[in-house]
Amino acid sequence: MCNQCNYENLLNASDLNATDNRLRVLEVIGNNSYPLSAADIFTTLKRTCSINRVTVYRILDLLVERGIVDRISTGGRAFYYGMAPNENHHPHPHFYCTRCGQMDCLTQDSLNVDTKALWKTFPGRIDKVEVRVDGICKNCMK
Amino acid sequence: MCNQCNYENLLNASDLNATDNRLRVLEVIGNNSYPLSAADIFTTLKRTCSINRVTVYRILDLLVERGIVDRISTGGRAFYYGMAPNENHHPHPHFYCTRCGQMDCLTQDSLNVDTKALWKTFPGRIDKVEVRVDGICKNCMK
DNA sequence: CATTCAATGCAATAAATTTGCATTGAGATT
DNA sequence: AATCTCAATGCAAATTTATTGCATTGAATG
Ligand SMILES: [Mn+2]
Ligand SMILES: [Mn+2]
Ligand SMILES: [Zn+2]
Ligand SMILES: [Zn+2]
Numbered sequence: 001m002c003n004q005c006n007y008e009n010l011l012n013a014s015d016l017n018a019t020d021n022r023l024r025v026l027e028v029i030g031n032n033s034y035p036l037s038a039a040d041i042f043t044t045l046k047r048t049c050s051i052n053r054v055t056v057y058r059i060l061d062l063l064v065e066r067g068i069v070d071r072i073s074t075g076g077r078a079f080y081y082g083m084a085p086n087e088n089h090h091p092h093p094h095f096y097c098t099r100c101g102q103m104d105c106l107t108q109d110s111l112n113v114d115t116k117a118l119w120k121t122f123p124g125r126i127d128k129v130e131v132r133v134d135g136i137c138k139n140c141m142k
Numbered sequence: 143m144c145n146q147c148n149y150e151n152l153l154n155a156s157d158l159n160a161t162d163n164r165l166r167v168l169e170v171i172g173n174n175s176y177p178l179s180a181a182d183i184f185t186t187l188k189r190t191c192s193i194n195r196v197t198v199y200r201i202l203d204l205l206v207e208r209g210i211v212d213r214i215s216t217g218g219r220a221f222y223y224g225m226a227p228n229e230n231h232h233p234h235p236h237f238y239c240t241r242c243g244q245m246d247c248l249t250q251d252s253l254n255v256d257t258k259a260l261w262k263t264f265p266g267r268i269d270k271v272e273v274r275v276d277g278i279c280k281n282c283m284k
Numbered sequence: 285c286a287t288t289c290a291a292t293g294c295a296a297t298a299a300a301t302t303t304g305c306a307t308t309g310a311g312a313t314t
Numbered sequence: 315a316a317t318c319t320c321a322a323t324g325c326a327a328a329t330t331t332a333t334t335g336c337a338t339t340g341a342a343t344g
Contacts, residue, residue: 019290019292037331039331057333075215075272077300077330079331079332109259110263110264111255113273114253114255117253117254118252121252122252122275124279124282127240127277129253129276130274131271131272132215135269136266138266141266141267161323179300180300194324196301196323200322219299219332
């Protein structure tokens with residue numbers, strides 16, 4: 001749940017018109033405390049407005065391309081989406097429950113990843129380092 | 143490329159009959175120096191023997207379930223497969239080129255991930271920690 | 285008022301994987 | 315030997331997730 005980010009500003013700063021649909025998608029992602037799948041986002045939006053599934057996919061592509069939203073891979077087949085790192089959102093690892101598909105945010109320092117050496121030596125371009133922990137969540141353990 | 147692993151033993155140790163197809167899938171994965179997609183594996187096998195795509199998927203599921211092979215997520219839509227950590231294969235991060243889809247193994251120490259704290263405090267079951275670097279590979283940079 | 289174009293919708297398609305059911309063939313059982 | 319059984323595999327259809335092509339709309343611009 002993010003109270004700091006101004007979604008309209010984020011869109012404008014990336015030269016994107018702040019349309020209702022874009023704002024809605026961004027709010028669903030930003031107001032949630034863990035990453036969501038495109039299906040999750042679509043289902044949530046459908047409850048309060050009329051929007052097409054394809055529009056959600058297209059907006060997500062756009063937001064990812066502009067670096068506003070992060071596309072996060074899971075141990076499953078669907079991508080999940082969360083706010084990309086910015087002044088209010090620091091990079092952090094995620095936990096994916098292979099039983100229920102719920103994804104959680106882990107604290108920034110729960111896993112300590114030192115990427116300095118790699119950045120120096122890697123002979124290509126590095127865009128992103130993704131750390132994901134897979135397992136069974138507390139709820140599903142019972 | 144692995145010369146240490148005895149694939150037949152690995153299968154037997156997991157109570158799996160060492161069928162020709164299972165050995166072939168495991169050899170393709172083990173003899174390769176980077177993870178492959180199911181399609182890669184299928185294409186490779188089709189060149190020298192007659193095997194069904196579904197059989198490949200089923201064998202991969204089985205090998206993953208038994209912990210012989212690791213299912214590795216990418217920034218793309220398909221899973222990749224590599225030898226699971228064992229005495230000859232230590233856990234390590236991977237690099238995924240978002241342009242050509244090639245996945246590379248990074249050295250165990252190119253990224254230093256400290257998971258001790260998490261293991262102590264996490265209120266669920268942890269099966270796996272996956273670290274993936276996304277970007278553009280040396281070849282695709284040109 | 286006419287034109288343009290970004291945003292969206294709708295239907296069809298694609299890619300990757302999974303499922304259901306049939307077939308096969310190597311032992312085990314009679 | 316004939317029959318039975320069952321794990322392994324094959325083949326076709328279905329599922330899941332995402333993408334593409336083309337039509338529509340409506341606000342901004344001239
Ligand atoms: Mn997160
Ligand atoms: Mn590897
Ligand atoms: Zn769970
Ligand atoms: Zn590449």
